[in-house]
Amino acid sequence: xxxxxxxxxxxxxxxxxxxxxxxxxxxxxxxxxxxxxxxxxxxxxxxxxxxxxxxxxxxxxxxxxxxxxxxxxxxxxxxxxxxxxxxxxxxxxxxxxxxxxxxxxxxxxxxxxxx
Amino acid sequence: xxxxxxxxxxxxxxxxxxxxxxxxxxxxxxxxxxxxxxxxxxxxxxxxxxxxxxxxxxxxxxxxxxxxxxxxxxxxxxxxxxxxxxxxxxxxxxxxxxxxxxxxxxxxxx
Numbered sequence: 001x002x003x004x005x006x007x008x009x010x011x012x013x014x015x016x017x018x019x020x021x022x023x024x025x026x027x028x029x030x031x032x033x034x035x036x037x038x039x040x041x042x043x044x045x046x047x048x049x050x051x052x053x054x055x056x057x058x059x060x061x062x063x064x065x066x067x068x069x070x071x072x073x074x075x076x077x078x079x080x081x082x083x084x085x086x087x088x089x090x091x092x093x094x095x096x097x098x099x100x101x102x103x104x105x106x107x108x109x110x111x112x113x114x115x
Numbered sequence: 116x117x118x119x120x121x122x123x124x125x126x127x128x129x130x131x132x133x134x135x136x137x138x139x140x141x142x143x144x145x146x147x148x149x150x151x152x153x154x155x156x157x158x159x160x161x162x163x164x165x166x167x168x169x170x171x172x173x174x175x176x177x178x179x180x181x182x183x184x185x186x187x188x189x190x191x192x193x194x195x196x197x198x199x200x201x202x203x204x205x206x207x208x209x210x211x212x213x214x215x216x217x218x219x220x221x222x223x224x225x
């Protein structure tokens with residue numbers, strides 16, 4: 001089944017404790033992206049990647065890191081989480097056709113709470 | 116990136132046609148317009164995408180006037196399962212940076 005998977009689905013952690021949220025897709029998509037969703041703010045893009053070793057900042061990259069060492073994986077790293085990073089996180093992937101992305105396929109989400 | 120404005124919420128009844136309009140006054144020449152649907156605690160799901168005039172698929176229609184400063188998502192004969200948040204998204208596909216906005220919460224009543 002074609003899908004985007006995220007792990008963990010739920011995570012409660014404490015301020016300053018480094019964490020990684022994994023994202024993997026099995027559709028051979030070039031494009032991958034991370035979003036966070038907060039009440040009243042919709043989805044905001046954190047980082048995106050056009051292909052292996054190519055990443056770029058979205059609208060809200062502060063406090064996050066990403067890496068794209070393999071085409072299928074795009075982990076989101078919080079080196080020193082803070083309470084304002086408590087949010088619902090979504091990973092997405094998309095094929096690139098003629099240098100353009102089209103529909104994005106989203107993962108199930110990771111609900112992160114930082115205390 | 117062109118930002119979008121949508122109504123915060125809309126109510127409808129089963130079997131009605133629903134039209135959700137999105138304003139994007141600063142849309143650029145290369146921008147496409149895309150709509151997504153999101154159910155609670157799930158990731159958004161692609162509905163439709165267009166550049167100008169009208170696009171139709173098995174789920175919805177997208178109407179884009181000549182000036183492209185707005186677009187309207189049309190959902191024919193909605194059912195209770197269409198209750199969701201609908202996002203209008205404008206962005207240059209070849210830049211691959213997206214702005215979703217707050218979306219329109221559609222509530223379909225029996």
